[in-house]
Amino acid sequence: MKLLKAKHKSHGGVHPKYRKNLVQDMAIEEMPLPQLLRVSMAQHLGAPARPVVKKGDTVLRGQLIGEAAGFISAAVHAPTSGTVKAVTPCPTPAGPQAPAIEIEPDGEDRWDPEVEKSAAARDGLIAEFQKSPGAKKDVVLGIIADAGIVGMGGAGFPTHVKLSPPPKKPIDTLIINGAECEPYLSSDNRLMIEHAERIWSGALLVRKVLGAGTLRVAIEENKPEAIAAMEKAAGDFGGEADVAIVVLKTEYPQGAEKQQIYAITGREVPAGGLPMDVGTVVQNVGTTYAVWDAVVNARPLIQRVTSLTGSPVSTPRNVLARVGTSYADMLAFCGGTAGDVAKAISGGPMMGLAQASLDIPTTKTTSGIVLLTPAELSVYGSTPCISCGRCVDGCPMNLMPCELSQMLEAEDYDAAEEYNVLDCIECGCCAFQCPAHRPLVQHIRQGKARIMAKRRAERQAAAKDES
């Protein structure tokens, strides 16, 4: 197995304090079933799933409880066996409430017999797929869709949609993203260390589905153990052509899709475009593992590894927990807190979402829960921009966040649009460095929302004019 270095370096980037040491050496631990699971119907981008069970129903582990409501949507399955206590609105990490199914586990954790039945038939199916990928491709995509797999890196884009690019956009490169550039988090790292072989198998399956030639696994160089494990496991797949691990320089945001594609292939995803526009698909390692589990074991996505970390956590851990476990239960599994908590973040500190409370269930995209002490906080202020230009230097999209933020403060949306505010990936490199502590990302987010709303309104008006 060759270890490649990234050939290209995109503009900008920052070096936050990674603090990965809190959890990077902690083996993944499976958490016992909690008293109650609340499974949200909105764990992905797109339309929330439609509940197909009602209060009082008995469900089995892996049973479908929410069906995909549209093309860009994803199925949701029961994480364990038990009774449906309610179908009721429940907060999501992003804030707005969404319907959720409350399940009281019966403690038996019985698999849905359907799952076990189809698992038995999988060996044959995989052999057939290996022989003639074209013929069985749709079957595999169907399995991925039925398993409710979504991008587990954070965005939660339904994976079967991502893996079905239109025929006009052939994919030649698949990148498995193990960069995990977010500080603190280590779930992908642990997954690579402990399940390297499964990730490779999953990656090869995905490559077959896409019909791509090149397969790269991208890992930042601050994860030597993961690189070694993946390298070692790759030995088992000796015969595979054009497979390599790319070691990325440790820098945030190397894990951002567009920047990673550029670093590895030198291709720039066009503004407003998608990776498939440059013949590339990027897949998170967690998602790849889930694909393997779904295709080989017929298991839907009902659990994930979450790094529960931060200095106020008594024993930071990488927890394998069922989807729908509340943050508070998870924290209790990690021994609770030792010290004041000022901020609770769902995800990493650079792009994660601050939470008002820990009484909130995990989803398929909860890669980490980070708690910060009051001393570790950075407080946003509204002091004026001093034009130091650090944000301009640090922006991986080559934007001018300082100008954008001032334009948006003055509500000059046209100017901001002209300055390409819509291309912002909200990575946070600008606000991370801003010596004036300006809420740059928030200004930009607001501006983007306003401009998108305006465009929608214009489209609607145009449609009305035509009719």
Place this chain on the structure above:
Amino acid sequence: MTDTEEQLYIVSSSPHAHSGDSVRRIMLDVIIALLPACAAAVFFFRIDAARLIATCVAACVATEWLCRKAMGRDSGITDLSAVVTGILLALNLPPSLPTWMAVVGSIVAIAIAKQLFGGIGYNPFNPALVGRAALLISFTGPMTTWSNPATLTAATTAATPLRLLRRYGVYDFTPTMATNAFLGNIGGSLGEASVLALLIGAAWLLWRRWISWHIPVFYVGTVALFALALWLIDPQQNMPPHFHVLTGGLMLGALFMATDMVTSPVTKPGMAIFGVGCGILTMVIRRWGGYPEGTSFAILIMNAFTPLINRATRPRVFGKKRSA
């Protein structure tokens, strides 16, 4: 979780991490970077240097405090930016300047050039330079009377190299004179004197990444090339390039005034254009203008161009074609 206000989690937009830099830290670094120059000034000009630096800093801070108070806003003096302005203004003054004039300069710098616009970040022109330019135009005599460094003879008035040039035309700029100019053993404004001390300070700022090399290098480079061209055309009429680089306020301007982040461009190509513009204007004023020294005016004029330069040098956004 209880409902008491203190225990509510703080919720904000991402990112939740910060590099820890602050405006105050920047200003502190600039002050540290100016210390060698201040020390050199005190070494060469003794009590006069100390008097002017203390006066300007005190007057600037006091003016800032009063302005904030009068405008009914939070006191801005804790960000230390007024201290920086005070030191920079002092370094731009001739050692023999009366104290009250230094106070007037400080008031103009802080009250008119900075606080009228709303304080730090909003000022289009470098406050210290506005203070200096206002003094130069109002009190041309005292602003162009130079005393020799205490390390030289006890003569009370002397001429700076640029004054000499203006008055007597081209003269022989010997290596000894060049060395003295580099060390600071010549007449001039407090901070014009020691190029060495300024370079040491600028190295600190570069290392702390608060300034980038673009403006100083392009500025000094343009001056050197311009001077070289003139000198090659007619050595009888023009001084050699190293004379122009080492004398006057060029180094102070290029390293500390032109790099003032509020009033200079944010993009790297913009900084290059800014530096080149400053360089050309400095040489045009030095060679053909009415004032012996053009650094402050050159930088002030380029300050005015900064918004246009920023606009013109917008970086190419990732994923966009160059022409778009």
Place this chain on the structure above:
Amino acid sequence: MTEYLLLVVGAVLVNNFVLTRFLGICPFLGVSKKLSTALGMCGAVVFVMTSASAVVWLVEAYLLVPLKIEYMRTIAFILVIASFVQLVDIALKKISPALHGALGIFLPLITTNCAVLGVARLNVQFKYGFGKAVMFGFAASLGFSLALVIFTGLREKIDRADPPKAFQGVAIALVTAGLLSLAFMGFAGLVK
């Protein structure tokens, strides 16, 4: 040639119409909010000032002086300039209604713009010949344009600034113009 160069440098930098002679402040403040509008205004002013210099010179040389009615200079000049501006106004409305709308009231204001009248009177005062008079008008309008473009850039920054209440709006714009003027004093002595 050198003579003309000095004339241009003098009118653009050293004795800039706006920043040193303080002429044409009205459109300078009024049309400096958007770069595209400012550039349109520059075009209009360059046209009016250059051609007005020429026509006014002719009027002066072939009408006022021979008839010895130089005392009617101001009235005659205003008459000619007003007609010129009106002409630009009509033409602009036809060619670029958007720019016409953006310039708004400031276009007719060129009529009474002291910069245009000023250049005509200065031409007489400096006793320039026809060529020099036209050149001076052109250079003066370039100076106006330079000042206006710089100021438009600054205006963007000032509009986002946070001055005390009494200084908001035109007041702080005038302070900025004053500081810009201060900076331009550095050019003093370039042309003796």
Place this chain on the structure above:
Amino acid sequence: MGALVTTASAIGGVGLVCAVALALAARFLGVEEDQRIEEVVDLLPGANCGGCGFAGCADYAKAMVIEGAAINLCAPCGAETLQALSELLGRKAEATEKEVAIVLCGGNATSAPRRSAYNGVADCAAAHAVGGGDKVCQYGCLGYGSCARVCPSGAIELVDGLATVHPDLCIGCGACVRTCPRHLIKMVPATRVVHVLCSSRAKGPVVKKACTVGCIGCSICTKLAEDNAIRMEGPLAVVDYSKQFDHPEIAEKCPGHCIVRHQTPNTEHRASLKEPAGTS
């Protein structure tokens, strides 16, 4: 005398030449423009509130004259303006009933607690976008004053962390309605006296936890109000503003304390416009 004639004829000649030139220019370059547009602009209030659906008063004026847009779309315009417009354009239109904005939320800093400490841009939409807002109630007024900032007449005031409309200052443009990220503001006929100041779609027990003045969905008011003037929309009582009704005890009988009854309806139009921004 001779000098006078010379002067007069010289200047007159110059004038004549200019006049002919201008006349020619007007003849060949002139653009026709409807004079009435400017007259209409002068009639409009110049608040540029956008309530009519056009981009400012000038745009609406153009639309009225050229495209024949309805002349009664301007909310801040009083009856006299409408009359004047009608005379000028020769078109008739019914005056619309005067409407004022009302914030359908009563949860101020005391009655509706916060669930987190928000740190960021002081703007309601921004606060709402970060984790769904910092109030326990997911529907109530966030109190960052975005509506007050867009109000062209300064009619909205933040009272104890709650946006409150002064009906006598409201010009009825609806800018606040479009701004509120939680859609709490509604334009209602100025003559209505009974309002349910709650917009929570949550169920009773949830509302009770979130606010002391929220609608708990008991539906008592719907029984008191004749002619279905208040009806239940899920767990929330909603006033049907197309109906004029009053009940002397309705406010006291509301166990959720979210119904208010104004004693004096606001029919007078006392618009006091803020100085319109941006005029030279």
